[in-house]
Amino acid sequence: MQCINKLKMIVFNLWSALQWYLRPFIKWFLRKTTQLCELQRICYGDKAGSERTRNVEKSLMLSRTRDVREIVSHLDNLVSERRFSPPIFREILDPSIAIILRIKKINPKLHPSFVGSFRRCLEQIWCYRSLLERVEELRRTQFDSNNDEHEEKLLLLWSLLVPDVELEARVTKQWQHIGFQGDDPKTDFRGMGLLGLENLIFFATEYPQVSSHVLSHSLHPKYGYTFAVVGINITSMAYYLLKDGSAKTYMFNAKQYLPNISLFHRFYCYLFYEFDKMWIESKPQNIMEFSVIYKKFENAVRTELADPASVFRINVEVDNI
Known part of the structure; x- marks a missing residue:
């Protein structure tokens, strides 16, 4: 049983590594054939809610684009500083969305529904991270x-x-x-x-x-x-x-x-x-x-x-x- 588990782990690690190296080529091929970037394919093709938001999060986390990684880091910092709050969502997210539109070459006039769907995903992803911080704080506070x-x-x-x-x-x-x-x-x-x-x-x-x-x-x-x-x-x-x-x-x-x-x-x-x-x-x-x-x-x-x-x-x- 232990040998089987080790074999499964080896296969999983090899498959993960293969996916990591093949990912850019797969994205390039789909972009050429569909004329849509990965984020657009997710926001248009996946069901709203958990499926869509999880896949948007995965796409952002796996991105090798410097600007995308900086957006992720910036939003994470806002969470850690407790500055990611609903009253200022537009002020926080509009610049990040504008950067994504620019680097992914998405025309918001041609794809207005993408902007709304993508914004909702960003709100959910980083509200979840804010919630983690809040829950952890309560858990650590002893009665x-x-x-x-x-x-x-x-x-x-x-x-x-x-x-x-x-x-x-x-x-x-x-x-x-x-x-x-x-x-x-x-x-x-x-x-x-x-x-x-x-x-x-x-x-x-x-x-x-x-x-x-x-x-x-x-x-x-x-x-x-x-x-x-x-x-x-x-x-x-x-x-x-x-x-x-x-x-x-x-x-x-x-x-x-x-x-x-x-x-x-x-x-x-x-x-x-x-x-x-x-x-x-x-x-x-x-x-x-x-x-x-x-x-x-x-x-x-x-x-x-x-x-x-x-x-x-x-x-x-x-x-x-």
Whole structure:
């Protein structure tokens, strides 16, 4: 088995190298035969959304043209400086688009639809990169019980999930009712930092009926699980799907939104709701089956995200278990 894997890796590396060397010749041939550059062929031929934007991104990243590489570097710098924001998109992107039109010899009067499609792709690509920066910042921010804002958010989570019951104290076993492991929730946020808390609050705020539905499942006497701790595990899944690029399918197919922190939260809510469905349908014997079901769920999500046409929506189904 190890020899087969090594052989596969060798073949893959050889094929990748061959593609790298042949790419300029293939592009030249297609340009001559279609009278369109690669970016035009993508924007005209690929379906709007994940398929088109991913291919535009790939084309830009693989470009050997100095001006294109400088555009990519410039936009990346704007992201790292937190200056890539919707209010100034035209100011940021117009010069880059003008350079692309010039070096690719595209007449915007003859190809007005290309400009619009290409602009949307650029917005999605670098909004996604901005989102990565924002999510990473939240993940690295550890919950601080001495920070009043952090404490207020934690208490807000309780009031959203259990509005009719008051906390007896800040440190209390009551936290276990919503799925924290001990008397003080702060210890459970170590892995995902403030991101885990922000995800849970968004779920409870934007989808109160759904989150209440999921919480009720977590309290089931036979199939119950630790709601908050599982929620933080789902945060981890969402984070790594975003980081390795798998979540681009979800983000780029969300027609009404550009990738931002709100869209990441919605992605999280979808994952949590769907995991809960799989958990209940699996009828686990006990919580010890969590790792197996979690991995099965992650594999299913990755398979779905591998299809560029996938669109995720929360379809609420109220059941009695």
